Amino acid sequence: AQSVTQLDSQVPVFEEAPVELRCNYSSSVSVYLFWYVQYPNQGLQLLLKYLSGSTLVKGINGFEAEFNKSQTSFHLRKPSVHISDTAEYFCAVVRMNRDDKIIFGKGTRLHILP
Amino acid sequence: GAGVSQTPSNKVTEKGKYVELRCDPISGHTALYWYRQSLGQGPEFLIYFQGTGAADDSGLPNDRFFAVRPEGSVSTLKIQRTERGDSAVYLCASSLRLAGGYNEQFFGPGTRLTVL
Numbered sequence: 065a066q067s068v069t070q071l072d073s074q075v076p077v078f079e080e081a082p083v084e085l086r087c088n089y090s091s092s093v094s095v096y097l098f099w100y101v102q103y104p105n106q107g108l109q110l111l112l113k114y115l116s117g118s119t120l121v122k123g124i125n126g127f128e129a130e131f132n133k134s135q136t137s138f139h140l141r142k143p144s145v146h147i148s149d150t151a152e153y154f155c156a157v158v159r160m161n162r163d164d165k166i167i168f169g170k171g172t173r174l175h176i177l178p
Numbered sequence: 179g180a181g182v183s184q185t186p187s188n189k190v191t192e193k194g195k196y197v198e199l200r201c202d203p204i205s206g207h208t209a210l211y212w213y214r215q216s217l218g219q220g221p222e223f224l225i226y227f228q229g230t231g232a233a234d235d236s237g238l239p240n241d242r243f244f245a246v247r248p249e250g251s252v253s254t255l256k257i258q259r260t261e262r263g264d265s266a267v268y269l270c271a272s273s274l275r276l277a278g279g280y281n282e283q284f285f286g287p288g289t290r291l292t293v294l
Binding site for chain 2: 068073096106107108109110113115154156158161164165166167168169170171
């Protein structure tokens, strides 16, 4: 079975400051890794994904994440946040080479302070 | 093109009633998924269809929940004898299931179900 842990339920950060949202996963098989974003009153959007290759992946809106296999982590980072980044962020995994369910973490609410 | 659509966007019902939630996937997408997102939680998998058949229904919480996809396109999630604990946002996603590799799931806006 797979599981995803997002240790921080909320992260407050000042506008233009850097941010890191933490994600750790557990799986007995290889997985693909994802970050999704859910803006207030909107649906889920894929922010970025790691399938293979370079462990540093870049996504939309200036976000990036680094896959660390030894630490089973996939932390999300942005060097300078904007008020428009206010949203809920979900880390997720899918078993590799299987078209089946996405396992989501509980989410981290990013709160941008003016 | 059009994305995944879900109707209704909001549904309020009374405890014990029956409800149906509809999902229209992206045209041509053969795989369809249902998830449930309770307040303060991440989405949780309910059921996955490949074509008309349910390939994995391991996430359905009990036999009050049932889903169909009779023509391999539109899907309906059916909940009998609703309970207050069924209140959540029900999300639908679809993907173009190509052989091998990863196929992105595209999510609809969800149906917010409130059971009074």
